Amino acid sequence: MNLASQIRFAGLMLSAVTLVVSGAAEAQSWPDKTVRIIVPFGPGGGTDIQGRLLGKKFYESMGQTFVVDNRAGAAGLIGAEQVVKASPDGHTVLFTTASLSVNVTLYRKSLTFDPLKDLAPVSWISSVPLVLVTHPSVPAKSVKDLIALAKKTGKLNAGNNGAGTTSYLAVEMFKQATGASMVNVSYKGGGPAIIALISGEVDFEFATALAAKPHIDSGKVRAIAVTTAKTARAYPNLPTMNSMYPGFDVDNWYAMFMPAGTPKPIVDKLHSEILKALKASDVHEFIAKEGGEPVGSTPGELTAMFRREIAKYAKVIEAGQIAVQ
Numbered sequence: 001m002n003l004a005s006q007i008r009f010a011g012l013m014l015s016a017v018t019l020v021v022s023g024a025a026e027a028q029s030w031p032d033k034t035v036r037i038i039v040p041f042g043p044g045g046g047t048d049i050q051g052r053l054l055g056k057k058f059y060e061s062m063g064q065t066f067v068v069d070n071r072a073g074a075a076g077l078i079g080a081e082q083v084v085k086a087s088p089d090g091h092t093v094l095f096t097t098a099s100l101s102v103n104v105t106l107y108r109k110s111l112t113f114d115p116l117k118d119l120a121p122v123s124w125i126s127s128v129p130l131v132l133v134t135h136p137s138v139p140a141k142s143v144k145d146l147i148a149l150a151k152k153t154g155k156l157n158a159g160n161n162g163a164g165t166t167s168y169l170a171v172e173m174f175k176q177a178t179g180a181s182m183v184n185v186s187y188k189g190g191g192p193a194i195i196a197l198i199s200g201e202v203d204f205e206f207a208t209a210l211a212a213k214p215h216i217d218s219g220k221v222r223a224i225a226v227t228t229a230k231t232a233r234a235y236p237n238l239p240t241m242n243s244m245y246p247g248f249d250v251d252n253w254y255a256m257f258m259p260a261g262t263p264k265p266i267v268d269k270l271h272s273e274i275l276k277a278l279k280a281s282d283v284h285e286f287i288a289k290e291g292g293e294p295v296g297s298t299p300g301e302l303t304a305m306f307r308r309e310i311a312k313y314a315k316v317i318e319a320g321q322i323a324v325q
Contacts, residue, residue, distance in 0.1 A: 027265030027268070031064040031066075034065045034091070035058070037054070037093045038069050038080075038092065038094050039095050039096075040070075040076035040078060040096055041070065041162070041188065042189030044192070045193075046210030047095060049210055050210065050254055051095040053283060054283070057280060057283060061276060070189075072188040075106075075168070075324075076100060076165065077103055077164070080094055083258070084113045084119060087259070088262040089266075090270070093258055094258070097252055097254055098166045099162070101313055102166060103164045104314075105310065106317055119257040119258070120259065120262050122270050122302070123271050123275070123298070124254075125274060125296065127295055128208055128209045128254065128291055129209050129228040130206040130250050131212050131238070132226070133197065133207050133212050133224070134224060135198070135200050135203055135221065136220070136221070138222075141222070143224055143244055146204060147180050150180035151181070154181045156183070157202040157203050158171045158183065159185050159197050159204070160193060161190045161207075167207065168184060169317070169322075170206035170250045173250070174206075174248075193207065194211045198215060207221075209235075210291060223235065225241050226240055226241070227252075228240060228249065230242075232291065233288075253309075256274065267299060274296060
């Protein structure tokens with residue numbers, strides 16, 4: 001190696017060391033101001049509930065405020081885009097759902113960013129089944145009954161958490177599997193959707209367990225099935241859609257991302273705080289009580305799962321030629 005090459009190599013090494021030291025210093029001081037947790041759905045749904053609970057634990061652990069900022073619209077894409085455009089300094093975080101993996105295909109013509117490239121995965125936080133729930137006035141106490149009613153009347157309305165969400169796609173999968181006709185009605189999040197069901201505005205929906213469970217327990221809605229491949233621990237007496245329609249598997253996961261380019265030490269610190277929060281008895285018990293399963297993955301595990309989910313939903317969307325306006 002000649003002298004010029006040695007000088008260039010030494011310069012590169014010095015730059016690398018400087019970046020590592022700088023990143024470590026940033027992580028030590030982070031967060032040094034309020035952190036926004038962007039929840040891309042309305043208040044009251046499963047994402048909002050978990051986001052606020054985690055924000056509280058982060059505050060208790062780090063002494064800095066984490067504020068949930070609800071930015072609903074476009075099946076979660078409006079909030080996600082805000083995070084993509086935010087400064088990658090660790091003070092803007094996206095807490096979203098499996099809907100993001102659906103939207104990669106469903107909105108590919110209008111998507112202004114690439115979730116795989118423009119977001120830095122932090123952790124897969126929890127996994128929650130969707131629950132097929134009906135309004136008590138609907139004369140159907142089983143999936144079979146509901147299908148028969150839909151075919152007989154041809155006018156059942158199905159609520160969902162927004163066009164492109166997993167609850168939206170579950171209705172479309174239901175239509176494909178059964179051949180029944182139904183209207184898929186979109187709302188801005190799990191909270192508004194479950195309220196619409198309680199009020200009788202829609203007849204049924206595939207609701208997130210976190211949003212639906214209190215209303216199932218109170219009798220305001222009737223639960224008749226779950227969408228996970230296997231029986232859900234929180235609903236041991238409910239049949240799975242997969243047992244009736246093999247391949248009907250919709251696992252609504254929740255995960256945190258940061259803007260691409262966020263220093264790795266900051267991503268690692270938030271990941272560590274997530275694992276710590278999920279081990280807290282009140283968080284673990286809350287998620288389990290509300291029908292979910294705490295996960296706590298590495299960033300790499302979240303990336304791998306995210307890619308699998310994108311591929312799975314792409315097949316469903318393409319097979320049904322599903323499009324949104």
